[in-house]
Amino acid sequence: MTLLARFRPLSPLLAVALLMAAPGLGLINAYWSRTVMLIAILSLLVSGLNVVLGYAGELAMGQVALYAVGAYVAGYLGVQFGATNVLLALGAATLAAVLVGLVTGIPGLRLGGWSLAMVTFFLVILVPNTIDILHDFTGGTLGLAAAVPTLFGMEITGTRLYVFILAVTAVWFAIARNLLRSRHGDVFLVLRQSPILASTLGVSVYRLKLLAYVIGAIPAALAGALFSMIDGFIAPETFTFALALSVLAASVVGGATSVYGAIAGAAVLQIGQQTFTQFQDWQLVIYGTFLLVAGVLFNRGLAGLAHDALAAARRRGLLPARPVSAALAVPVEPEAELDRLDGAVLRTEGLSKSFGGNAALREVSIEAKPGEVTALIGPNGSGKTTLLNLICGFYKPSGGSLLLDDDEIAGRAPYRIARLGVTRTFQTPLIPKDMTTLAFVATGRYTSHRVGIAAAVLRLPAFRRGYAADTAESLRLLRWLGIEDLADQQVDSLALGTRRLVEAARALASGPRVFLFDEVGSGLDESDLVVLERVIGAIRRAGGTVILVEHNFPLVLKLADRIHVLSQGQLIASGTPAEIQSDRRVLAEYTGATDEQAETATTKGAQ
Amino acid sequence: MLTVTGITGGYGDLRVLWGVDARVGAGKITVVLGRNGAGKTSLLSAIAGLLPTVSEGTVELAGQDLSGTRAHRRIRAGLALVQENKRVFRGRSVEENLLLGGYTIPGRGLRATARREALEQAYERFPMLRERRRIPAGSLSGGQQQMLAIGQALMPGPKLLMLDEPSAGLAPSIVNEVLGMVAALREEGLSILLVEQRVEHALAIADDVAVMENGRIIAAGPKAEFDDGALIREVYLGRTGEQMNTGNR
Amino acid sequence: MTTVWAGLATGAIYSLVAIGYNVVLLASGTFNFAHAQLLMIGTFLAYTGAVTLGLPVVPAVLLAAAGVGALALLEERTAIRPLLGRSDAHGALITTVGAATILDGLAAALWGRQPLTVPSGLPDRPLELLGGTVRPVDLVLIGLTLLVGVGLHLWSRHSLIGLASLASAEDRDAASARGINVRLLGVGAFVLAGLIAGAFGLLVGARTYAVFNLGHALALFGFVAIAIGGAGSQLGGLIGGFATGLIYAFAARYVGEAYPQLVVFAVFLLILFLRPRGLFGTALERRV
Incomplete structure (x- = not known):
């Protein structure tokens, strides 16, 4: 049945498996496998932003800062302590992301509106400064050469790294999908549209937004840790404001209120950027135009367009219609009583x-x-x-x-x-x-x-x-x-x-x-x-x-x-209704009638 | 004075008005009755050009076609609207509120002669406002705020005044004062479209009546046609008087 | 005292950004993220006028003001107008960031990425004043910013259009019902904010150089100024800007050259945490 089918994401799994096997089968060359890795990493950044922007309705621009945090935490662990285990690196990056998320989210979300956007934007601007201040740990402007990542003694490089990055990305998207396609995702959507309704549902708006923001911070830090493994070198120039904007543009292009839109958006931006290198000077203009046009025209992004196209195809009979949820429970007679309610005074x-x-x-x-x-x-x-x-x-x-x-x-x-x-x-x-x-x-x-x-x-x-x-x-x-x-x-x-x-x-x-x-x-x-x-x-x-x-x-x-x-x-x-009905003062107050008129009204009403 | 035909519209996809016709004669009061949610406020918004979506219909004021124009144009053409509950700018002083009411008076700046004259007239009409000219409008009592709102609406010398439940939340003595003021404005020749829940009060000063239900006008005509009292039962007390008493639980 | 002068001069720029935010916010209810970028374009136009075209100061200032005013108008048309009446509240969040990014990119593409020196036309020799040294250009910048900030504050309370703008900030619908053309008011606010930003391009550029990514830092510190002063308060924004500048200057002087941004960030977080409505704002009760 459809409900069960939703729990089994077969086609995404197949796609991931095929992609993982592609370099080994000689389907893609080194250039494209690197591109795929970069898309995977960018899509992690974008997916985190989608949780915050598309579901909780807050603009967070700090994905790049968290990206830097993830990269440096992973890099520092490897260089300083020889802790090159990739799982350890990812764990430490996640922990750091949660920490930064809490420190910036708690004040940033108090006011709503633009304040989270500004706090996180501030984070991006602070990155070079902070790297410089902490140069003992980060290597400052010179950058940091990361150690070779390992997993249980096995070096994670080349195709292994490729598979590992795809696996981590796939796991994150499974997590995001399961989270967003659940009541939690539905309540996030309510939260974005009506905080009043959300509190009526018993949801603390502030805490749930904070939760979404912290969750969104995690994939960014994971992406950072993964990035540090690709080149084995972490340079401060990576974490620029332009990258922050490209993440935002990818989110809007792919559709912020979707799970897999992040991948589409990341692919468009990453491939576009690599293909049109001669437009480097106009890169910012292009990102900006993406944001402006996407914000004005289709606020649900590529995912929204795909969704609309599917719906149109179903209407025209090109695709089978989605079956209506089948009855699961025992039929209830229309006149049946409700279950007992525990009323309170x-x-x-x-x-x-x-x-x-x-x-x-x-x-x-x-x-x-x-x-x-x-x-x-x-x-x-x-x-x-x-x-x-x-x-x-x-x-x-x-x-x-x-x-x-x-x-x-x-x-x-x-x-x-x-x-x-x-x-x-x-x-x-x-x-x-x-x-x-x-x-x-x-x-x-x-x-x-x-x-x-x-x-x-x-x-x-x-x-x-x-x-x-x-x-x-x-x-x-x-x-x-x-x-x-x-x-x-x-x-x-x-x-x-x-x-x-x-x-x-x-x-x-x-x-x-x-x-x-x-x-x-x-x-x-x-x-x-x-x-x-x-x-x-x-x-x-x-x-x-x-x-x-x-x-x-x-x-x-x-x-x-x-x-x-x-x-x-x-x-x-x-x-009681009878008392109120015969209360002249009430009728006078309520209808504005004088006592006499009220009396006629009640007698007429009673006839 | 005002002729409205076939207004259909609402808020985005949600339609609340379905082909509403209404008219107000020169120097007359037309009262719109109907239960909460019948579409009375939306009708006034549509006439003033403030309803987000109007898909069909025309609005004509004193022979001038206002259909499709935006709110500020309609106010300039001589419409005035006193909205329910959003009476005044609470943070601004009484005098600033009145001056804002006179925003469309021609002449530059706050000290333009015509604006000062209108202000003077408003103070003559409501001496209580002159005494309180410097205090924030938000700290006036409900009745005083209502008077200020009417004073604001009268500043540019409108042709037609629309009032949305001017008596809402006011004490009975003040209700009489406010509605007495409305009747007096008619005597000065102003045409008035009044939405009011206090049926008897409203009927006492009405010339014509329109009854709304579910976004449509279900009855309209001179007051005399509604004089037998059936109206109160029909509109205010509910569907029919019989149902009210025979209804069982 | 030299530190105070430096702080006030930097603060004046932040105040200018905060003033621009507030002008638009008050009249149209939109937060225009790109305002700092308008100021940045102002510095480049001032450079073009004064250096490339070799114009005297006054025509150069007029050119920058007119150019930025026109850009602001264009921004309103493309990034704000299409969103009016849409229920999704954070549309403008995306589109004004987009507009800001386009302006950044255009500046980088047209004028290059290297900072350009903008001549102020004033003598360069520092003055001794109240026990500190200050450049004449900074003094003029501080003075004019105060003048514009206080002027706008008074104007918004003592002119019909100013009142109308306050009224439509309080309740757009009710303002429309008084015959106020709220849409035109919104456009006017964009243009006014653009004109001010452009007119100050020369003075700001003389202090900071014209550089394409100037907008980022200015946007942030302008926002910190708003956070301190309370959104929608012209006087608050003015004071908030100067306060931010002073904090910056003193942190640079006494904590360390690398730290002022971090210190301002900490102050920003603290204010959001302790006084989320700003030091001059008042808490509003939520209404259903």
């Missing part, structure tokens, strides 16, 4: 929030119980969304407390609150691009049913089980909502009503304790509303705690067990 006590002296919420105390729907209503600007954002941790309260099962959660980071089982939907659904509906729903389980990075990279049984469970549960939810047929569609192609359903599925997938629905009914037509009513009713019956912020009064009356009415940031009434 959410309570606010005198919760207040002001923005620069303007009170948006004043002393609001409400309680939402498991197995009940608690509705918040009130005119626009009455503070409903502010209350919701306080509960989720997007705002810090100015006063009062916020309790989840008697634990104070006020002021905690959004991702921590999400991890405690508080999930939400958004007034305008937050839907990422480049992701199928199924994968999007499954991201809801990222922190609640976590599969470690190591398990994903090594495709351990835990990963396979987790992946299968994610898929089965997501499909089950989609089927339950009656939209199973959309599982393989791009989630950002869905209509508004379906987006709301998909968001509800995403929220349900984590098996949360408290649900916050923000204006879930707005912009929906009748049939969508019916499904949503059923969803909310089912969550309530399953024992979940539901907080509903809603304008649609009939919907609220139908669904809510308790209604709280906000006005001017204050709670003006609380009660």
